Amino acid sequence: MEDALAIYRKAIQHEQKGDLDAALLSYRQAFRLDPHVDRAFNREEVLRANMQSTVAKAPTGAAADVPQLTSELQQLSVTQPAKDEHAAPRLLAHILESFPDDLKFEPEDERKPMHLNDIPIEMWYLIIRKLDVTSIERFAQVCRRARVITADPVYWIELVRRTYKPPQMSTPEDLLPVVQKYDHNFRQLYIEHPRVRMDGIYIAICHYIRPGLSENSWVNVNHLITYHRRFYPNGQVLSLLANEELNPQQVIPILKPTLRMKGFFIGTWYLAGTTLNIINLADASGKYVIPGYDLQTLPSNISTTGVSRPSPPRDDLDKSTITGQPGPSTTATASTTSFRGHTRGQGGHGHGHGHGHGHTHSTSEGPAQIRYVFDMTLSVRSKPLGRWNRLDWVTYDSVNLETEVVIPVPLKNERPFWFSKVRSYGH
Secondary structure (H helix, E strand, O other): OHHHHHHHHHHHHHHHHOOHHHHHHHHHHHHHHOOOHHHHHHHHHHHHHHHHHHHHHOOOOOOOOHHHHHHHHHHOOOOOOOOOOOHHHHHHHHHHHHOOOOOOOOOOOOOOOOHHHHOOHHHHHHHHHOOOHHHHHHHHOOOHHHHHHHOOHHHHHHHHHHHOOOOOOOOHHHHHHHHHHOOOOHHHHHHHOOOOOOOEEEEEEEEEEOOOOOOOOOOOOEEEEEEEEEEOOOOEEEEEEEOOOOOHHHHHHHOOOOOOOOOEEEEEEEEEOOEEEEEEEEEOOOOEEOOOOOOOOOOOOHHHHOOOOOOOOOOOOOHHHHHOOOOHHHHOHHHHHHOOOOOOOOOOEOOOOOOOOOOOOOOOOOOEEOOEEEEEEEEEEOOOOOOOOEEEEEEEEEEEOOOOOEEEOOOOOOOOEEEEEOOOOOO
16 A cells, blocks of 8 residues: 555656656556555545644744653544444435435347337336345346336335244234334334245255274265255244255255154244243154154144153243244143153253264054153354344254153254255155
8 A cells, every 4th residue: 555655646646747758658557566556545644634734733933842742642543333233224215315206217239129118117016026126126226217126115014014923923912112213214124124035945064073983985974964944934933954865955845844764853933032931842753753643644733742841941922922833732732741841040952963862762563652852042143144034043852741850951062053045845
């Protein structure tokens, strides 16, 4: 930067002397070194002018009071302006207000008609409702008319109401203070307020080395384990642990409640602030059954009917509130007497890890009774790009339903979950 400024000053001197050729060469050389050298020069000139004006105001003929100046300098501190959370939305609103009222879609070829202008605004609203948020924002970048249409609060109000309800929030009434916090800017609320995304899958990849194997180079001691989480609006969560044999492209089409394979778990989730709680994560591979059911395969709603122990981190809601389905007391009476609740200070975490923890030792043929469920707590974050696209591990517990013993599981090798958007779950 110093070299660029020096050359820029020489260019100004050449220009003042009338040597325009030399000035042009110096300008080009300075801008090649730093494209913003002119801005740096202007800032330097402003600072120099301010310093000269300060010196001119200083009293002459009197010696400076050095101790006083030192004391004043020590009292100075660098402060940053307070972060205005509504600065960006206000800027967008100001930009939209500056747009003329007669905005139209302009054709790329002026000789061709633009039929988009014939679509009434009510029809645009119906079209936008069919799009996801990413498609809406991409459409808004086309032109100013598209930005105005997509900024209509009518769409964002409906989107917020559909999204921020249990289990995303404790109760529907909790949405009102959130709306007031964002000054009724529903678009900003949807972008910045924590939520669990359900338009894709959260994936975590873990590499580990299995000890005790041969040192032969042909033996693969590195293992790739992938954890998948898919969340549903009714409070159900699917968890699948897969190895190298299944990549995410193969997992996505089969990750449904009807899946029955090793490493598949179903549980219940709810969000409290930025803390994601997953509870009652039970083995749904078909190897174990819920007490009260004699089916060879577990029902797809195992998380809402089978495991009836209370949810420790949240006492103000029952499962019917979280899932929107009848609680276990009305759907599986036998299971309520076979499972015991437990109490503890904080929520757990559960993904199964694929190890069954010896769910039971059954002497009879057929599926065995399930003995263990898992709880987990994760933190919902936005980084580095995208919104609410990362889940960080906080706690992970294995719960023995017979003894009510909660065993924390170490998280040394766990990696965060990253969100992957899914366009379609079909084959």
